[in-house]
Amino acid sequence: MSGVSRPTVALGLAAVALSLVTLVGLPTPLQAVAAxxxxxxxxxxxxxxxxxxxxxxxxxLLVLALGLASLTAVSTAMFYLAVWSWQACVVTMGVITVLACMVRARQEVAMARARQEAPC
Structure with missing residues (x-):
């Protein structure tokens, strides 16, 4: 995992953990925060x-805008495909987060390799 930053790993792990916790069920106030x-x-x-x-x-602002935009796109697509459920929406948004973290990790590894290969 050389070259991958801790925030990238933490973000991906948090998405998986909070998705599972949201699906399992929590007291209502905690479930609202996790969701x-x-x-x-x-x-x-x-x-x-x-x-x-x-x-x-x-x-x-970008975090909020991209989060709401992706949630809107996912929810609308699920609604029009007649497969909408809040559980599927939570899982899909978790998957989007993990995939974005994987892309970021790949960028970080590529940048680390470029720094190592750069002539001094």
Whole structure:
């Protein structure tokens, strides 16, 4: 796992863990927090990390925008395909987060290799 940052790994693991916890069931207030994280914040963060944005305010806005946009696209597609369920939506958003983390990890590994191969 050389070259992959801890935030990338933590984000992917959090998506898997919170998706499972949301599906298993929690007391209502905790389930609402976990569902919000899985459905909006984690996918938004994972997708925002694929962009070169460094400004904190713009990055925060981008996390929310990308999270809500991906949730809207997934929910709308599921609705029109007549396969909508909140459980499937949670799993799909978790998968999107993990896939975005895998793409980010690949970018990080490529950047680490480029640094190693660069002449001094």
């Amino acid at each position: 919000t994280a899985v459905l909006v914040l984690l996918p938004g963060q994972a997708l925002a990390r694929l962009t070169p944005v460094t400004d904190l305010a713009l990055g925060t």
